[in-house]
């Protein structure tokens with residue numbers, strides 16, 4: 001039996017994707033594959049209005065991401081307004097552009113927290129995966145973050161090409177004085193979906209990585225908190241994606257499109273409103289885009305009668321679309337999904353690849369040329 005979604009509470013998290021521009025070219029980038037066709041960016045005054053409307057709605061956390069948000073010259077102005085409004089502010093950055101001078105300006109503007117991404121613990125793999133020479137720079141930025149007294153939060157996206165370095169990655173984070181380390185197993189959307197065959201780890205690699213992580217947790221205790229974000233392809237279980245569609249997260253893309261999650265724009269047949277045409281209040285409560293998959297009323301079988309439906313809300317709509325070509329289907333990572341075999345086959349297919357050939361196989365780097373090529377004909381493997 002399905003239920004009608006109750007009127008939602010406020011969006012507690014406002015994620016401002018300030019730009020899709022980025023100097024890095026990560027093979028697992030979460031930005032849309034067609035980002036090169038989305039060059040419009042909201043101006044400063046538009047962002048300040050979005051912040052005010054978000055706060056009036058009840059948002060308390062404000063994430064500033066991209067692309068690389070430091071490419072926006074008005075970042076200090078945006079952060080100062082967010083701080084004045086009482087948000088807890090979090091900058092998600094590759095570190096490129098975070099000089100000591102800029103860090104001091106951001107601190108003075110009221111920035112609370114910086115999350116710095118690394119691609120690996122080795123210069124070779126960090127620079128290969130991002131297609132830039134940024135390893136040394138990131139090390140310098142880590143020190144700048146500590147010097148400003150911000151909590152040190154490192155984020156490393158984990159996949160087949162760096163998972164065997166997990167011991168050294170954790171050691172590196174500890175040596176840098178990180179308070180938090182997020183080991184985020186790759187989620188296979190956007191560019192990671194394009195490169196899925198090369199990035200999916202094996203079950204054995206994952207088990208080993210979890211054991212190593214647990215050993216470090218015991219050793220370090222509260223000195224550094226390590227989050228190991230579980231990979232849903234290997235678990236046979238759906239996750240409550242973004243804590244439920246339209247329940248907590250409100251993302252605003254660079255051009256002002258409001259989204260329940262940063263990849264939802266890929267879903268066909270769904271209109272997402274723009275903050276230049278509607279207030280955030282209208283968008284959050286009344287738009288078709290935010291209401292379509294709220295609650296459980298939209299579900300079909302097997303989710304509609306499943307006793308887990310309130311716990312995981314049927315998993316991720318984008319994953320259902322990518323793997324089953326039906327955004328209202330059960331997330332195929334769930335073992336009860338009729339499309340689960342696609343996930344099992346993808347993991348087996350990746351595991352059968354010769355690891356020695358991984359770096360030779362043509363990975364697709366996130367750059368404007370590849371974006372234009374792929375957005376002309378987006379290919380879904382094993383579709």
Ligand code: SF4
Pocket residue numbers: 022023024025026028029030031066067068093094117130366
């Ligand atoms: S994942 Fe890499 S390429 Fe994508 S926005 Fe972040 S730093 Fe830039």
Ligand code: SF4
Pocket residue numbers: 238302303304306307308309310312313314315330331334335336337
């Ligand atoms: S069938 Fe649907 S509701 Fe049940 S566990 Fe799987 S994804 Fe969740």
